[in-house]
Amino acid sequence: MRRNGRLTPSQQRALVELMPDFGLEFHPEPLDFDEIFESLHPTTLEIGFGNGDTLIEQAGRNPGMNFLGIDVHEPGVGRCLLQARDANLKNLRLIVHDAIEVLEHQIPRQSLARVNLYFPDPWPKKRHRKRRIVQSAFVDLIANRLVAGGTFNIATDWENYAEHIDEVMSRSNLFECTDRREHDGDRPLDRSRTRFEQRGVQKGHRIYDWCFRKAPNS
Numbered sequence: 119m120r121r122n123g124r125l126t127p128s129q130q131r132a133l134v135e136l137m138p139d140f141g142l143e144f145h146p147e148p149l150d151f152d153e154i155f156e157s158l159h160p161t162t163l164e165i166g167f168g169n170g171d172t173l174i175e176q177a178g179r180n181p182g183m184n185f186l187g188i189d190v191h192e193p194g195v196g197r198c199l200l201q202a203r204d205a206n207l208k209n210l211r212l213i214v215h216d217a218i219e220v221l222e223h224q225i226p227r228q229s230l231a232r233v234n235l236y237f238p239d240p241w242p243k244k245r246h247r248k249r250r251i252v253q254s255a256f257v258d259l260i261a262n263r264l265v266a267g268g269t270f271n272i273a274t275d276w277e278n279y280a281e282h283i284d285e286v287m288s289r290s291n292l293f294e295c296t297d298r299r300e301h302d303g304d305r306p307l308d309r310s311r312t313r314f315e316q317r318g319v320q321k322g323h324r325i326y327d328w329c330f331r332k333a334p335n336s
């Protein structure tokens with residue numbers, strides 16, 4: 119489940135020393151955000167935060183909101199932990215586990231104000247497209263975990279994945295699209311530029327950003 123990659127000594131140390139402060143274990147039981155964050159603030163979830171640059175930036179800028187990040191790539195988690203420590207963040211927790219399992223078992227119904235999915239693995243080969251995380255069942259699960267009026271923010275730099283996201287989201291009657299924009303990396307929608315976005319821009323990719331709002335009666 120976890121992807122070890124190559125950990126630098128400081129990332130390895132961060133995983134050992136900082137996970138007790140910022141990490142939550144995977145257990146197949148619903149989390150109590152009010153207790154975990156010791157506040158009644160709304161919670162934003164970022165799925166696949168990578169190195170955590172955007173997550174750290176948003177958590178630092180929004181002290182009145184709680185942030186939960188999920189990823190399986192340990193070197194990225196290590197970097198995110200080091201940034202969280204340096205920024206002295208109190209409103210951030212991380213889970214190193216498969217996002218679908220966490221959503222299914224640990225995230226309570228109607229508990230999230232916002233979900234961010236920035237540059238999910240594109241699986242560009244046709245035979246691998248079934249592995250893309252954005253599928254109808256995933257969209258239903260996100261809707262179930264969002265509060266009424268909560269938002270689902272997505273970005274990709276793969277044109278074919280963008281077409282797929284448009285198709286899957288337009289089939290769902292649980293969300294309405296409140297914003298959609300295509301740009302060259304210069305107009306990210308309500309987020310800072312991410313590392314994978316930077317790579318995409320360097321390759322000449324166009325960037326696609328969406329904001330969907332959970333429909334009032336879903």
Ligand SMILES: C[S@@+](CC[C@H](N)C(=O)[O-])C[C@H]1O[C@@H](n2cnc3c(N)ncnc32)[C@H](O)[C@@H]1O
Nearest residue numbers: 166167168189190191216217236237312313314
């Ligand atoms: C292409 S990277 C994008 C990282 C970051 N959002 C960015 O834009 O720089 C996708 C990330 O999703 C994570 N990921 C992929 N599948 C996942 C899963 N099932 N559960 C949790 N994280 C996952 C990967 O480990 C990786 O860090």
